[in-house]
Amino acid sequence: MLLYRTASGIFIENAGTWHAVPETNWDALLEIAGLAAYLSQIAASSPAVAAPVTESILAPIVSQEVWAAGVTYFRSRTARMEESKDAGGGSFYDRVYAAERPEIFFKATPQRVAHPGQAMHLRSDSKWMVPEPELTLCINSRGEIIGYTVGNDLSCRDIEGENPLYLPQAKCFKLCAALGPAILIQTEAPAPTTRIHLQIDRAGVVAFEGETTLSQLKRTPQELAGFLYRDNTFPTGTFLMTGTGIVPGDEFTLQSGDVVNITIDGIGTLMNPMA
CATH class of the missing domain: 3.90.850.10 (Fumarylacetoacetase-like, C-terminal domain)
Structure with missing residues (x-):
């Protein structure tokens, strides 16, 4: 699972499908215990979204x-x-x-x-x-x-x-x-x-x-x-x-x-x- 920080928000890419991470502080996100499981839950429960444009990736x-x-x-x-x-x-x-x-x-x-x-x-x-x-x-x-x-x-x-x-x-x-x-x-x-x-x-x-x-x-x-x-x-x-x-x-x-x-x-x- 790939985690992206972009100008329009935070996204995860899981097996070619993109999902938006609920609005959160980047530093706090990286500190979540069991981060992989947390992001997997988001991928399983949230709708797919369009991939962010390449130029927006930070x-x-x-x-x-x-x-x-x-x-x-x-x-x-x-x-x-x-x-x-x-x-x-x-x-x-x-x-x-x-x-x-x-x-x-x-x-x-x-x-x-x-x-x-x-x-x-x-x-x-x-x-x-x-x-x-x-x-x-x-x-x-x-x-x-x-x-x-x-x-x-x-x-x-x-x-x-x-x-x-x-x-x-x-x-x-x-x-x-x-x-x-x-x-x-x-x-x-x-x-x-x-x-x-x-x-x-x-x-x-x-x-x-x-x-x-x-x-x-x-x-x-x-x-x-x-x-x-x-x-x-x-x-x-x-x-x-x-x-x-x-x-x-x-x-x-x-x-x-x-x-x-x-x-x-x-x-x-x-x-x-x-x-």
Whole structure:
């Protein structure tokens, strides 16, 4: 079951049929105990409605923070080591990939999150930027994973590679993250065979394309959520990006006008132009 936040209200899509969720506060909705059962009841008892127009779909976030985990795929480990080798930081990424404690960092406030279809921001002081397609956990205030969405952890590889201490500047800036288009409401993790696909279009031509599966994710969603919530509180819940297994080659950087499409099986496609 997919949960959408739109300009005209909140909707669920269940097996191709759409239903309107009774008027409610988004933050309060995500905190309902047994959310999946509550939404299933709405789908079973309310009339079907027309699907909202694509342009009205908003990011599924109101007051939640966005955090992210890094170096959770071997491909990400390799890329981080390559980009930081001249700064002497390569071994950091090798060690954290194998360590018990994952890398977890703050990514964005709601105002820094782009809606589906909204342009994300390319930093003026970076010459090497890439999208990072990531399965993103939706977690309530009690630390329970209530669903999954698509995330784009837009990153500056040159800034982070210059010095690992520059990570906040490489990761957190205006419109540096995107979420959507929907939250897949379920407590169990998506199957390991779930595909994540990235396509970057430039002037109507595919400039880069890549794919991975969740079987390549080294850490479980529950493990990552547990570390994030360790000695931490999130009154309205949070979103946690789980890392990327798709990194374009070192010769590639995003350009203004590029269109990034990230598709995760069972959730949908998150599309954002770059500007």
